[in-house]
Amino acid sequence: MSILDTHQTNRLRVSFFNLLVIVVFMVATGCTTTASHKKVMISKGAEIKQPSVRVVVERSADTLIFEGADLRLVCGDVKLEFPDRVLLRFEDGGVRYRDRLLKYPVKLQSSKRIYINGRPYYGNLVLLNKNVINVVPLEEYIKGVLSLEVSPDWPLEALKAQAVVSRTFALYRIIHAKDPNYHLDNTVFFQRFEYRISSKNISKAVEQTDGEVLIYRGEVIEALYHSNSGGRTESCQNIFKNDLPYLRSIQDPYSLRTPYSYWSFEIDSSEFIERLVRAGYINGAKKLLGIKIKSRTSSGRVSEFLIWLEGGEKLVINGNKLRMVIGPRVFKSLLITEVKVQRRDNDNYIIKFSGRGYGHGVGMSQWGAKVMAESGFNYRQILSFYYRGTTVRNYIDVIDNP
Structure with a gap:
């Protein structure tokens, strides 16, 4: 069953119940292949909270220390409160607190950030099958991604391009979830993520592109990206076996004047x-x-x-x-x-x-985007260069009116 965060940020004109039904339906019917795009129809409704991303932040956990203000642990009818910290041991059947075994799933909540062995996260945590899943509002998740993926000192237009790409990447995996319990993890195989207090530039980039994603023929694209193309991007088909028209090889002179060019x-x-x-x-x-x-x-x-x-x-x-x-x-x-x-x-x-170059070479070159921004290109021009034939639109509008 999908777990959606109840944190209240950025209300959207869309029915949250319908979004949940659609996502669960797509997972249940096996809509997980990257080669086949599926249309998602969501009816307009009352204003509700934005959808959340479920990110695995710890795998095969053993013993972890959780810290935060007014920690609350919920497991079925069991509800425990801790003033600032709790040590939990992960076992096959559940989480052990002192002499008590709490069966999965176990939820951890806090009014502020939750620290896992000193690393900060925002939103709620779900402990399931020795994994720790961070349930975080989409826009806050994007801020956490940008904090690790790019430098806050980069030009604003490059940061805005990364915000749109990372949001598109996440939304694609929400729609095409391969596991009903989570959407992605926080490694380089998906997107690096850790909640930090965002710089003004990163917050501005996310807020100025709020809800914007890349669309191809009415559908959210698979927005792959990498560090540096080395002067030429790679076709998706050559690496990931899917021939996507917007992810074909192009000459990229902007990536030849950056670190890792050679x-x-x-x-x-x-x-x-x-x-x-x-x-x-x-x-x-x-x-x-x-x-x-x-x-x-x-x-x-x-x-x-x-x-x-x-x-x-x-x-x-x-x-x-x-x-x-x-x-x-x-x-x-x-x-x-x-x-x-x-x-x-x-x-x-x-x-x-x-x-x-650096990375698989498919999609946007992050360093190339930086050079383009320094050369006067805006974020939409950067995205059009790397994702040919796509457009930038608010994903709610696209889902309502593909």
């Missing part, structure tokens, strides 16, 4: 092999003889690598999988310009990767 890193061949062994791609330590690019996508990113090992063994590995094995923080993108293997000693080699 990068390189080195890795010892023995460590390289060890990581492949740990990931299950090869059995046992073997000597590396060579590595080269086997194929590229239409944007120039590496699709496959070919690796030679001792004994005549060859390994063909997907580019993105190798990037994850090595680590995306050092292996910043697949827009590789050079791979060099240099001998270190009789048994070891150094592999040097050089390339451009």
Whole structure:
């Protein structure tokens, strides 16, 4: 059953009951594929509270300390109050408080922020299956995303572009929820999120774009984005297998004058092999003889690598999988310009990767958006550049009148 926050912010002209019914219906009927967009119809009604986003902020929790003013714990008919903090232990069947086992789901509420092991969150918390889910109003969630995804010192138009993209990203996952208990988590695989006191610039960016999302043919788009395109974005089809017209590769000169436009890193061949062994791609330590690019996508990113090992063994590995094995923080993108293997000693080699950009390359380049804003483009022009054929509209109006 969907859990929607009751925090009162930004009342909207839409029936909240109808929104809940539609979202639950879509989850129940399996409307989760990113390749197939579904229309969402919501009737107009009395003013009600804005929808909330359910964000997993802790997974496989063990013992956590929750702090906040006037904490309230609710579990069925059980209601407990704590003046400022409570320690809870997560078990398979529920949450243990002292000698008492409270069966999932357990709700934690506070009149102000709730801290989890010192990290601040806004709204209510739901403890379920060893996960902690933050139920937060949509616009407050966007402020928390921007606080981690971009610098508050960036130009306002770049922040506004990010606000629209992050709101679109979240709303798409509310509509296409794959789990009835939550919409997304707070990792880079979705959007980083942590509630902080927002800077004036971030608050202004969110408020000035209140309710605005990207629309393609009457539907909320899948607004993917990344850090830096390295001069050319990637087509969604090449990474995520969905051919979305608004997420096709384009030249992006604005991303060539920023951090991570160019990068390189080195890795010892023995460590390289060890990581492949740990990931299950090869059995046992073997000597590396060579590595080269086997194929590229239409944007120039590496699709496959070919690796030679001792004994005549060859390994063909997907580019993105190798990037994850090595680590995306050092292996910043697949827009590789050079791979060099240099001998270190009789048994070891150094592999040097050089390339451009940071991230998967699909959708908006955050650093490119910054440069565009510094060059005088407004946020709508930035969004039109990266998401071709889309328009910016208030999502309530679009859902009412697609």
